[in-house]
Amino acid sequence: MATTKKNTTTTPDDVNLNAWAGNRIVTLDEFIIRSEKDFEYATGELTGLLRDIGVAAKIINREVNKAGLVNILGVADNQNASGEEQKKLDVYANDKLIECLQNSGECCAIASEENDDILNIPPIGSKSSHYVVMFDPLDGSSNIDVNVSVGTIFAIYRRKSPSDQPANLSDFLQSGIQQVAAGYVLYGTSTILVYTTGRGVNGFTLDPSIGEFCLSHRNMRIPEHGQFYSVNQGYYSKFDLEMRRYIDHCSDQNYGLRYIGSMVSDIHRILIHGGIFLYPSTRKFPRGKLRLLYECNPLSMIVEQAGGRAINTQLKRILELEPTELHQRSTIAIGSPALVNELQAFIERYSALPI
Ligand code: AHM
Ligand code: MG
Numbered sequence: 001m002a003t004t005k006k007n008t009t010t011t012p013d014d015v016n017l018n019a020w021a022g023n024r025i026v027t028l029d030e031f032i033i034r035s036e037k038d039f040e041y042a043t044g045e046l047t048g049l050l051r052d053i054g055v056a057a058k059i060i061n062r063e064v065n066k067a068g069l070v071n072i073l074g075v076a077d078n079q080n081a082s083g084e085e086q087k088k089l090d091v092y093a094n095d096k097l098i099e100c101l102q103n104s105g106e107c108c109a110i111a112s113e114e115n116d117d118i119l120n121i122p123p124i125g126s127k128s129s130h131y132v133v134m135f136d137p138l139d140g141s142s143n144i145d146v147n148v149s150v151g152t153i154f155a156i157y158r159r160k161s162p163s164d165q166p167a168n169l170s171d172f173l174q175s176g177i178q179q180v181a182a183g184y185v186l187y188g189t190s191t192i193l194v195y196t197t198g199r200g201v202n203g204f205t206l207d208p209s210i211g212e213f214c215l216s217h218r219n220m221r222i223p224e225h226g227q228f229y230s231v232n233q234g235y236y237s238k239f240d241l242e243m244r245r246y247i248d249h250c251s252d253q254n255y256g257l258r259y260i261g262s263m264v265s266d267i268h269r270i271l272i273h274g275g276i277f278l279y280p281s282t283r284k285f286p287r288g289k290l291r292l293l294y295e296c297n298p299l300s301m302i303v304e305q306a307g308g309r310a311i312n313t314q315l316k317r318i319l320e321l322e323p324t325e326l327h328q329r330s331t332i333a334i335g336s337p338a339l340v341n342e343l344q345a346f347i348e349r350y351s352a353l354p355i
Pocket of ligand 2: 140
């Protein structure tokens with residue numbers, strides 16, 4: 001079995017971070033503001049956006065934590081005790097993110113996995129915003145009923161269209177390499193927010209006693225190898241030959257199988273312990289199931305920034321795919337670089353399709 005070698009690159013930002021943060025508690029807000037000072041031309045918009053997302057995450061976290069209490073608090077049939085319509089948690093999370101982003105006016109438009117179309121945000125006063133935000137408000141929401149971790153995923157891009165006009169689809173159909181920032185929030189045994197602005201990856205764990213995300217995972221680096229693979233093996237017979245061969249190889253190598261069915265949770269484990277996550281084509285989803293803009297791109301940016309790799313099963317780098325539709329799906333293989341390289345060799349060897 002291959003050993004898990006830690007990927008230990010130290011970035012210049014990391015050196016700076018250690019110098020000013022030392023061993024004291026650093027909150028997400030403080031970290032975001034401090035990081036802005038490193039960008040010569042920063043306007044504060046991106047800082048504001050990240051803070052908005054942090055606030056929405058805390059509110060969503062509160063509701064996710066209460067999910068198990070819904071039935072004993074007398075809420076049934078989609079109505080709460082006051083007779084108001086009770087929202088499903090994924091709808092709630094979607095509304096809360098939109099509300100938080102709308103209120104500050106730091107972004108000009110939003111696209112969500114929960115909405116068919118883009119949503120333009122009216123400017124506040126004379127302020128014109130240069131950013132658009134895309135998100136999956138509650139990824140893996142089918143896990144909520146059974147008390148299993150779920151997550152929020154987000155991506156921020158600079159708009160392409162002129163800032164004195166409403167945003168349009170071209171602002172969203174950008175390849176993943178154009179992302180200015182990307183991140184996720186995992187509502188797990190503890191709640192953690194992980195994000196990157198293209199200068200490394202840092203994680204902030206929510207301390208519920210003070211209601212603050214605190215820097216807990218500095219300069220996250222994915223192990224070069226890993227001993228876990230993550231795939232819905234129930235679909236084994238529906239996978240193409242090269243994928244079946246690779247899964248057999250993982251089993252032969254005694255890699256452990258871990259699959260939560262909540263991509264954020266699976267990717268978080270891989271980011272920390274190493275491994276590979278696969279969602280290839282199936283008969284039901286010939287182009288893959290996961291959404292390029294809301295799931296694959298942001299998580300690929302995080303994993304690449306941490307030293308990992310993310311490709312589709314045609315061996316194209318996820319971040320270089322040119323999207324043509326808002327809700328486009330993609331196949332994905334993502335994780336420790338050595339394991340993604342290993343999968344690539346299987347695809348090159350066994351695929352019936354020209355690569
Ligand atoms: P969702 O955004 O509707 O929750 O779907 C995405 C989720 C991912 O989190 C997870 O990796 C995948 O769907 C699981 O799909 P499957 O049940 O087919 O394995
Ligand atoms: Mg999702």
